[in-house]
Amino acid sequence: MIARETLERNQISLYVFVLLLAGGIGLFAPEMGIHLDITISFVIAILMYSMFSQIPFTTLKESFSNRRFLGALLTVNYIAVPIVVWLLTLFFPNHPPLLLGVYLVLLTPCIDYVIVFTALGGGNEKAMLISTPILFITQMLLLPFYLWLFIGHEASEIVEKGPFLEAFLELIVIPLVIAIIFQLLAKKSIIGQKIIHFSAWLPVPFMALTLFVVVASQIGKLSSSIDLIVKVIPIYIAFMLIMPFISKHIGKRFKLDLASGRALIFSGSTRNSLVVLPLALSLPDSIHTVVVAIIVTQTIVEIIGEIMYIRIVPHLLLREQ
DSSP states (O other), X not given: OOOHHHHHHTHHHHHHHHHHHHHHHHHHOHXXXXXXXXXXXXXXXXXXXXXXXXXXXXXXXXXXXXXXXXXXHHHIIIIIHHHHHHHHHTTSOOOHHHHHHHHHHHXXXXXXXXXXXXXHTTOOHHHHHHHHHHHHHHXXXXXXXXXXXXXXXXXXXXXXXXXXXXXXXXXXXXXXXXXXXXXXXXXXXXXXXXXXXXXXXXXXXXXXXXXXXXXXXXXXXXXXXXXXXXXXXXXXXXXXXXXXXXXXXXXXXXXXXXXXXXXXHHHHHOBOHHHHHHHHHTSXXXXXXXXXXXXXXXXXXXXXXXXXXXXXXXXXXXXXX
């Protein structure tokens, strides 16, 4: 049987394989991809639960113990990142659905596989893990504010509140509540511990499955929007080039140790594409395919970037003296 750690270490290769397979099916067997459409919400709900079950919500107080790291983390993700994203989108066409997709994915810091990448890049993955409850709560609270700030009244015209809130409830809130209940149960019973232990196996395969069903079901619909998707790739690349240096500078200002500084770089540069995916799927049919494609495109660019990060960050950008 494959060890969970082995599965996590090889997840990048798995995701690349799944993306290629899904793209091939979506383009050359589109009827199969269309049938996968109905499975997206269910697969994402399981993925959300599996990720939330690994976030230590029951030790929320610990998140505040390393105040220096937490201060740097919040500064990078909620001050530096929004400024960088706003500046990058100044060179963008004023196309609200396109901007909405970019803002959804770039304004939300990753809370799941960033921990694995941080460990592979020699960063302080424990500090990153302990901080994930704060990152999740703050991004859910601040995302509506940033959307209003950057898009304004146009956001309310694009987003239909009913479906948006329904998706948020069914695909984020309910899996979150179930995960917290099982975490509390794990503190008191062996059954709860076994459930949480089993849940720890789910994030990687269900992330791969989510990428598969989303890409296979949506890629065939993108021919009319490919020109818009191509425009976002330079922004994603620029973001991944700029943020490590800004994060490094902020880490020095907060006097972080080497491992924590690396963790900060990974957090500032890694985004929460699959957590905002349910919100994108709740958008009106006329734009949701484009927004989903913009988000999935960011995931593809990011996976390539992370492969480079785990070499560049510890050996070039923030190496031992």
